[in-house]
Amino acid sequence: MKKIFLILVSTSVIGILFSCTKTDDQPDVIVDIKVSKEGYKPDKIYINRGDVVLFRIKAVDEGIGDDYSQEYYGHCFYILPPYDVMVKNIKKGETKQVKVKMVYPGEFIFTCPYCSGIFPTKGIIYVR
Numbered sequence: 016m017k018k019i020f021l022i023l024v025s026t027s028v029i030g031i032l033f034s035c036t037k038t039d040d041q042p043d044v045i046v047d048i049k050v051s052k053e054g055y056k057p058d059k060i061y062i063n064r065g066d067v068v069l070f071r072i073k074a075v076d077e078g079i080g081d082d083y084s085q086e087y088y089g090h091c092f093y094i095l096p097p098y099d100v101m102v103k104n105i106k107k108g109e110t111k112q113v114k115v116k117m118v119y120p121g122e123f124i125f126t127c128p129y130c131s132g133i134f135p136t137k138g139i140i141y142v143r
């Protein structure tokens with residue numbers, strides 16, 4: 016009996032540790048974001064905790080470059096931990112999407128790791 020309990024507890028702990036906030040659930044909200052060298056529009060996003068959000072990120076310029084033979088090109092959309100959600104290499108004119116269950120309350124920065132050192136590609140998601 017004790018053993019079964021321990022197994023149950025440990026598997027659920029592992030489940031929590033490795034649970035990803037990315038999801039295949041139906042979205043509650045759709046958020047369209049444009050990214051360019053001028054930053055993200057919008058750069059402030061307000062979400063209700065627990066909502067499944069479909070982020071659709073469109074790059075309106077070439078970001079760090081349009082040489083698609085390179086490992087890094089275009090823009091990114093990265094929500095910092097604990098979300099830790101990354102959408103890489105969005106080409107000019109392209110829209111990429113990701114669905115995230117917003118389980119953690121607070122303020123979370125999203126950014127483009129490629130170009131945020133040069134351009135103001137940074138924003139905040141408020142989850143409450």
Ligand SMILES: [Cu+2]
Pocket residue numbers: 078079089090091127128129130131136
């Ligand atoms: Cu960028």
